[in-house]
Amino acid sequence: MDNTALQQLPEQIQAHVADMLAVATSARQFAQHASRQVGAAVLTQSETGGTHLYKGANWKLIPGETPHRYCAERVAALAALSDGTFEDIVAVLVLSNMRPDRDYDGLVKMCDECVDFFQTGFKHPHIVWIITIDADTQQTRVMKFSDLIA
Numbered sequence: 067m068d069n070t071a072l073q074q075l076p077e078q079i080q081a082h083v084a085d086m087l088a089v090a091t092s093a094r095q096f097a098q099h100a101s102r103q104v105g106a107a108v109l110t111q112s113e114t115g116g117t118h119l120y121k122g123a124n125w126k127l128i129p130g131e132t133p134h135r136y137c138a139e140r141v142a143a144l145a146a147l148s149d150g151t152f153e154d155i156v157a158v159l160v161l162s163n164m165r166p167d168r169d170y171d172g173l174v175k176m177c178d179e180c181v182d183f184f185q186t187g188f189k190h191p192h193i194v195w196i197i198t199i200d201a202d203t204q205q206t207r208v209m210k211f212s213d214l215i216a
C-alpha cells in the first residue's frame with residue numbers, strides 16, 4: 067500500500083483500510099474475468115458508529131452476443147444494499163490489476179457504469195471515499211466520490 071496517499075483519508079476511514087484490503091484480496095481470488103481480476107470492499111458506518119465490511123469480486127458472463135459485466139465494487143455495494151446499509155457506505159476500496167484500455171496514469175480507475183451506479187445510489191456522495199490499489203504495483207489513489215463526478 068502507498069501510505070502517503072492514504073494519509074488523505076480521515077482517521078476513522080484510515081483505521082479500516084488494512085481490513086478493507088484484506089477483504090478485497092480474499093474476494094479477488096474468486097473473480098471471473100479473463101483479463102482483469104478485481105476485488106472490492108465496501109465500508110459502512112451507521113449513525114451510531116457501527117461499521118461493517120462487504121466484499122465483492124468481479125464477474126463477466128458472455129451468454130450470447132452481449133457480455134454481462136458485474137464490477138466488484140458494485141457487487142460489494144449490492145451486498146450492503148441487501149443488508150439495508152447501502153446509505154451508510156463511507157468508503158469503497160478497489161483492488162485490481164491494470165487494464166491499459168481503461169486505466170491510465172498508472173492508476174486503477176472506476177468504470178463509467180459504476181460511477182453512474184454510485185452517483186444514482188449515493189445520497190451523500192461527498193462523504194464517500196474511493197480508494198483504488200493496483201494489485202501489481204500497489205500504487206494507491208484516494209479521492210472523494212464527489213471529485214470523481216466533478
Ligand SMILES: [Zn+2]
Nearest residue numbers: 137177179180
Ligand atoms: Zn465498474
